Amino acid sequence: MNHRLRESAYPSGETDGRRSRYRPPTRADDILGKRRAWVAEQDWLTLERLPAYAPELNPVELLWSSLKKRELANLAGDHLADVADATEQGIHRINANPRLPWSFLAHTGLTIGPPHPPNLRKDQ
Template sequence: MTPPRGRTWGRRGHTPVARVRERSWRRWSIAAMCCYRPGEASRLIYRPRQHRKYRGKGRNSFSWSDYRDLVVRAHSQLKAPIILIWDNLNTHRAAGMREYATEHDWVTIVQLPSYAPDLNSAEGIWSLIRRGPLANTAFTDDDHFERALRGGLRHIQQRPNLINGCLASTGLTLTRHPTTTRGGQ
């Protein structure tokens, strides 16, 4: 996520300045899934992770196996097949993730077209987080940031109407397809 920004005020002619101590070796990544099913409350499943590089070593983001683990977690919680609608993040398109999806019949991956954030409901979640608990805050330490982040995500999690609003903003809708029997009727 990019650093959150919001509006503030200041005396006319004086630009407000908030000084923060920045360390480029710290980075947070958040993976989230908006889960929709007709007739049921929408759900948000997420996993934040702090990455720390030590002298240039270590990973700066989630790997495809981290996303796979999140999908497995969602499948075990939802107890239903999963259709992943993913953007073109390189770890979403990784060979390992494609192989995993072909090996498991309960996972289907649909790739969004390039440069189509307006079709991705998770972008609405990030917008809510940036404009809400993370806006205009100078965090004192990592724990302060993590508490605000988890609190904001929990707030969204407990309000399915916010998750539904993120889907509605894409213009996509849920439709119930008739099930077919194995005989093809």
Template sequence: MALRGRFAAARGAWLVFEDEAGFSMTPPQAKTWSQRGHTPVVRVRGRSRRGISIAALTCYKPGHRSRLIYRPRRDDGRRDGRKSFSWRDYRDLLIAAHQQLGGPIVLVWDNLNVHKAADLRQWAAARQWLTISYLPPYAPDLNPVEGISSLLRRGWLLDVAFSTPEHLDQRIRRGLRLIQYRNHLMDGCLAETGLTIAPA
């Protein structure tokens, strides 16, 4: 992957990783310490499977500040509503990233079916500014966006009983906004994968 980084740097491109994560209103179960016979209990008003999916991009380029670009998608609870991102959602996210980054993109993502959809591949093939590469199967440890999701779960979403979908949405957006302004967190997520981006 260091070679991929050199290729991106040589082209003046951003090396961009993508991943999706789902966040539910259902409180996570956790283990903790307490006095014997006094199990701590967190009471919530109701359980809901409704939640939010986030498609996020971590963007790296030698000599530039790391960037985080994301799009949320809320599950409205309707059976006929789409819960996952469509190929058009990914297209729109990549167009927005290209506009914000102002340069070519080398995109690295997993082998999700929608990532390989014929319409998306046809659209991508017609874009000279976009090069797509796929991670090996079952290799989430090579994707720094996994670290962003982990930061959210262990930080801004930890120990919170969400009362409404809006409450969950607000906490996720707040956490992502704060991560966007903390370069060292995004750089740390890349370092955690063991990958490096070498200068040209």
């Protein structure tokens, strides 16, 4: 069974001034509380709240943009396999240049890797 957890803008008991948003605690609230507690214990983990839709923060969007401008531009294949083959060729082109995939990540302003060694806490 797939459970989706979503943080409410109005936690149990709070109101927005127009109507009551109170609801009794649910199992999802319990899971969310446990997740928050676990995250708080991890000194190496930083969570950032991101908007629901932010293509400018998704490096894959830049990959697709590159494919659509080159391999998929004006492609009118007779079969879906033609599109898949052109897409695969484009991915090979991008991987052939070791700097290109990293440029997609750099363009978003995001980074991979800890700002300090993972075995040291920030206060050490």
